[in-house]
Amino acid sequence: MALLEVKDLQVYYGVIQALKGISFEVNEGEIVTLIGANGAGKTTTMQSIMGLIHPKSGEVIYDGQSIVGMPTNKIVQLGMTQVPEGRRVFSELTVYENLLMGAYINKDRSKVKSDIEEVYTLFPRLGERKGQLAGMLSGGEQQMLAMGRALMSHPKLMMLDEPSMGLAPILVSQVFDMIKHLNETGTTILLVEQNAEKALSIADRAYVMEIGEITLSGTGKELAESDKVKEAYLGG
Amino acid sequence: MEFISTLLNGLSSGGTYAMIALGYTMVYGIAKMLNFAHGDVIMVGGYIMYVMMLLLSQNVFLGIAVAVVFCVLLGILVERLAYRPLRGASPLAVLITAIGVSYLFQSLALIVFKSSPKMLSVLQISGALKLGKLSVDYSTIVTLAVAAAVMTALTLFVKKTKTGRAMVAVSEDRDAAKLMGINVNFIIMITFAIGSGLAALAGVFMLMKAPSLSNTFGAMPGIKAFTAAVIGGIGSIPGAMVGGILLGVIEAISFKIPLIAPYTDAIEFSILIIILLVKPTGLLGKRRREKV
Numbered sequence: 226m227a228l229l230e231v232k233d234l235q236v237y238y239g240v241i242q243a244l245k246g247i248s249f250e251v252n253e254g255e256i257v258t259l260i261g262a263n264g265a266g267k268t269t270t271m272q273s274i275m276g277l278i279h280p281k282s283g284e285v286i287y288d289g290q291s292i293v294g295m296p297t298n299k300i301v302q303l304g305m306t307q308v309p310e311g312r313r314v315f316s317e318l319t320v321y322e323n324l325l326m327g328a329y330i331n332k333d334r335s336k337v338k339s340d341i342e343e344v345y346t347l348f349p350r351l352g353e354r355k356g357q358l359a360g361m362l363s364g365g366e367q368q369m370l371a372m373g374r375a376l377m378s379h380p381k382l383m384m385l386d387e388p389s390m391g392l393a394p395i396l397v398s399q400v401f402d403m404i405k406h407l408n409e410t411g412t413t414i415l416l417v418e419q420n421a422e423k424a425l426s427i428a429d430r431a432y433v434m435e436i437g438e439i440t441l442s443g444t445g446k447e448l449a450e451s452d453k454v455k456e457a458y459l460g461g
Numbered sequence: 462m463e464f465i466s467t468l469l470n471g472l473s474s475g476g477t478y479a480m481i482a483l484g485y486t487m488v489y490g491i492a493k494m495l496n497f498a499h500g501d502v503i504m505v506g507g508y509i510m511y512v513m514m515l516l517l518s519q520n521v522f523l524g525i526a527v528a529v530v531f532c533v534l535l536g537i538l539v540e541r542l543a544y545r546p547l548r549g550a551s552p553l554a555v556l557i558t559a560i561g562v563s564y565l566f567q568s569l570a571l572i573v574f575k576s577s578p579k580m581l582s583v584l585q586i587s588g589a590l591k592l593g594k595l596s597v598d599y600s601t602i603v604t605l606a607v608a609a610a611v612m613t614a615l616t617l618f619v620k621k622t623k624t625g626r627a628m629v630a631v632s633e634d635r636d637a638a639k640l641m642g643i644n645v646n647f648i649i650m651i652t653f654a655i656g657s658g659l660a661a662l663a664g665v666f667m668l669m670k671a672p673s674l675s676n677t678f679g680a681m682p683g684i685k686a687f688t689a690a691v692i693g694g695i696g697s698i699p700g701a702m703v704g705g706i707l708l709g710v711i712e713a714i715s716f717k718i719p720l721i722a723p724y725t726d727a728i729e730f731s732i733l734i735i736i737l738l739v740k741p742t743g744l745l746g747k748r749r750r751e752k753v
């Protein structure tokens with residue numbers, strides 16, 4: 226059964242239709258990627274799923290339950306989280322405090338403490354900088370923090386919006402390795418990327434988005450080999 | 462010696478301004494709105510104390526407590542009924558609503574308590590502390606002590622508690638805060654509650670100095686405290702404290718110089734303008750990262 230099911234989602238910004246009825250699903254344990262050019266509607270899709278934007282029509286079903294119209298904080302409690310585009314760490318809080326915010330829904334303090342230690346093991350950089358204001362971190366470190374922060378809520382489904390944006394190649398590889406690792410340790414992943422090559426290489430399944438519509442879908446391998454995708458997103 | 466006692470007076474009225482300014486700045490930072498009716502909460506608190514004094518003339522502290530609690534609930538109610546429905550509406554619509562709430566409070570007070578000012582001595586702390594030539598009113602010392610305690614407590618609350626940190630998070634990035642599972646409406650409610658409670662408390666100290674209560678009692682201190690919040694950098698909690706204290710000290714000094722004393726208000730607002738010209742974000746304000 227699909228963990229997340231999006232059915233005919235339509236979203237408008239004023240009179241402009243950003244999503245023209247898109248449907249896709251993410252099964253438990255998968256890495257699914259959504260690729261597409263700037264302005265295709267990838268971020269809009271994620272924000273609608275998380276309840277940050279209210280769709281005009283359509284369904285979002287998580288774990289068998291309709292979540293359209295549910296406030297974002299409730300959706301997070303169901304076990305979903307989003308690493309937003311542009312990282313959006315809290316720059317006025319320290320690394321440690323950002324991780325605490327990630328565990329906002331967890332009332333068990335000692336568990337939160339040990340979770341933070343686990344994040345430091347996963348991202349040693351964060352442990353070294355735990356007392357530093359997040360605004361002072363480098364872009365790569367902020368991405369690590371955004372991911373670590375999202376992990377603190379123990380999500381079943383983690384959605385990442387362009388986690389490799391603006392990172393040096395070596396860091397891009399690290400981020401993708403980490404996404405794979407998280408998936409292998411039980412987190413279902415929905416990944417939005419412009420780095421189509423990398424995204425397709427780790428994805429079980431993929432969807433291609435073009436101006437508010439899903440135009441192609443298949444396994445990561447199929448899409449990586451499709452001429453259309455090669456031409457449009459993989460540089461020939 | 463004269464200067465030191467002027468300074469202490471300034472610090473204590475500055476502490477009062479700071480307590481009011483905190484409400485403006487926290488609501489601005491977290492709810493992203495200018496609560497024009499904030500000053501009027503001081504007035505409402507004053508009248509509640511007045512009524513409590515009539516009912517139970519002996520127990521001042523109970524009267525103060527009831528006024529503070531009443532204003533906390535009032536702040537929550539106003540936010541719930543007047544501002545929450547406008548979440549996401551244009552800032553202008555929210556501002557006009559807040560102005561409406563302000564007039565509503567003032568008019569209701571006028572209807573209920575009529576226009577003649579009520580004389581109300583809340584806390585009578587007479588006498589002065591004398592150290593050699595230095596003489597400081599006890600009321601000044603009490604005000605200073607309470608203001609310092611309140612500011613310390615609030616700072617600790619924001620830095621050390623989960624709810625306090627959530628306030629910082631909501632103020633910096635509301636959507637990212639929602640993604641943490643934070644109930645933003647709840648955080649905004651807490652903010653209004655704290656701000657309104659502090660305003661009521663500040664009212665006590667204002668009445669200690671000038672025990673005359675009318676329906677516009679909160680207007681001038683409201684504007685002054687707002688000025689203080691902007692000087693310090695609106696949205697910044699330490700900024701509101703610094704701005705409030707600065708304004709109080711400037712005011713006290715200006716009052717002491719006969720030549721400029723009549724122009725004190727003008728001087729204060731000029732300082733606001735000068736500071737904003739030099740540093741548009743206020744003394745401790747940060748330029749917010751723009752959302753992509």
Ligand SMILES: Nc1ncnc2c1ncn2[C@@H]1O[C@H](COP(=O)(O)OP(=O)(O)OP(=O)(O)O)[C@@H](O)[C@H]1O
Pocket residue numbers: 238241243261262263264265266267268269270310419
């Ligand atoms: N707040 C907004 N108001 C109006 N239009 C918007 C808003 N946000 C996005 N849009 C428009 O909706 C469309 C989809 O935007 P969206 O951000 O979802 O694209 P995206 O696929 O995430 O792009 P990118 O790869 O650049 O992040 C675009 O045409 C964009 O201009």
Ligand SMILES: [Mg+2]
Pocket residue numbers: 267268269310386
């Ligand atoms: Mg995007």
